[in-house]
Amino acid sequence: MTIPDLGNPSTYVPGFPYDEVAALRREAPVAWIPEPASEGFDGGPGFWYLTRHADVMAAGKRPDLFSSEEGGTWVRNVSPQELAIQRQAMLNIDPPMHSQMRKIISKAFTPRVVAGMAESIDTHADALVASLGDGGDIDWVEKVSSELPLLVLADILGIPSDERHLLFDWTNRMVGFDDPDAVDKRSYVSAFLELFAYARKMTAEKRANPTDDVWSLVVNAEVDGEQLTDDQLDRFFQLLVIAGNETTRNMLNGALVLLSENPDQWDLLRDDPSLMPSAVEEILRMFPPIMQFRRTCVQDTEVSGQQIKAGDKVVLSYAAANRDDTVFENPDTFDITRKDNPHVSFGFGTHFCLGSGVARLEGRTLLTKLFERFSKIEVTGEPVRLRSNFVNGITELPVRLSI
Secondary structure, X not given: OOOOOOOOHHHHOOOOOHHHHHHHHHHOOEEEEEEOOEOOEOOEEEEXXXXXXXXXXXHHOOOOOEEOOOOOOOOOOOOHHHHHHHOOOHHHOOOOHHHHHHHHHHHHHOHHHHHHOHHHHHHHHHHHHHHOOOOEEEEHHHHHHOHHHHHHHHHHHOOOHHHHHHHHHHHHHHHOOOOOOOOOHHHHHHHHHHHHHHHHHHHHHHHHOOOOOHHHHHHHOEXXXXXXXXXXXXXXXXXXXXXXXXXXXXXXXXHHHHHHHOHHHHHHHHHOHHHHXXXXXXXXXXXXXXXXXXXXXXXXXXXXXXXXXXOOEEEEEHHHHOOOOOOOOOOOOOOOOOOOOOOOOOOOHHHOOOOHHHHHHHHHHHHHHHXXXXXXEEEOOOOEEOOOOOEOOEEEOEEEEEO
């Protein structure tokens, strides 16, 4: 069995290596993956790679054993200075502090609040589809999949909609750190500085004049009687910008790729729009916006009989778990009628994505309206993929829209 270099971002440029990882799941479901040196990377200590749905779920639900805070959530190790910065973000901390911070943001994403967003999402989707006119050849990412999440995110954060492309630019530069074609190191660093400066400006405005948006709620909330620090708020803003933008964008990109590759499912969905909710879940299963998260083992333990020592890196492969044939029948088949679909694309347990309801609503709304407007939507060329071992990203996708 040939084990791909799963720590190398270049491995994922052609797409996630599903066939190789399926073989790994059958023969070594808890596999040790070396980290050899590669271009721009001096090499690393290696990591345990979990590919079974049950193992990924079990490890992800035990932050006391598998920490997000100890080494961060990126596959590759970062410097102590960078790790200290990352730990300001909720994504890279463990309970109890994680639980306290989560209480603040969770109030802004309750089912009732999400339902209340439906009207504005519908309005944004109508305007976006109308802007496409009679269609033609477009870059789907530029014209469609990036636009709706940005408009919705601007509403959530309470920022002017005409400043939404600042969020797009910062996100691209921050998540493209492993892709020299997407961003250089100087641009990567400056994105953080620009975003944090903007966040501080927004924080001052929302404290002086509170409104009913999410950022107003966050900056004026208290954790154990104290407001979040400026550094914590910077990282909160960063998390909201990336999570509310990049993940939804790539869910919509995945939708076009999968539906174009499976025209029978396209026709089925067009004939029966009531299948849209299950179609969105299947899109998420087959094209998870985030492929995997790293954890660090903090005490000796075992997973499926494999001994794992304190200090070892452990990578939870969401993409692999979503294709586990002990959980999903015909796991490599795109089936929008799939009834039992416990995919892990939005996480679970402590780090379950709070914005998942918004992302699902955006996907259902926009795809429905596009189908109503255009009789044919086809991918006309190969997608340009982001070089990343974290984000399942597409940066360009040529598409033809026909009335």
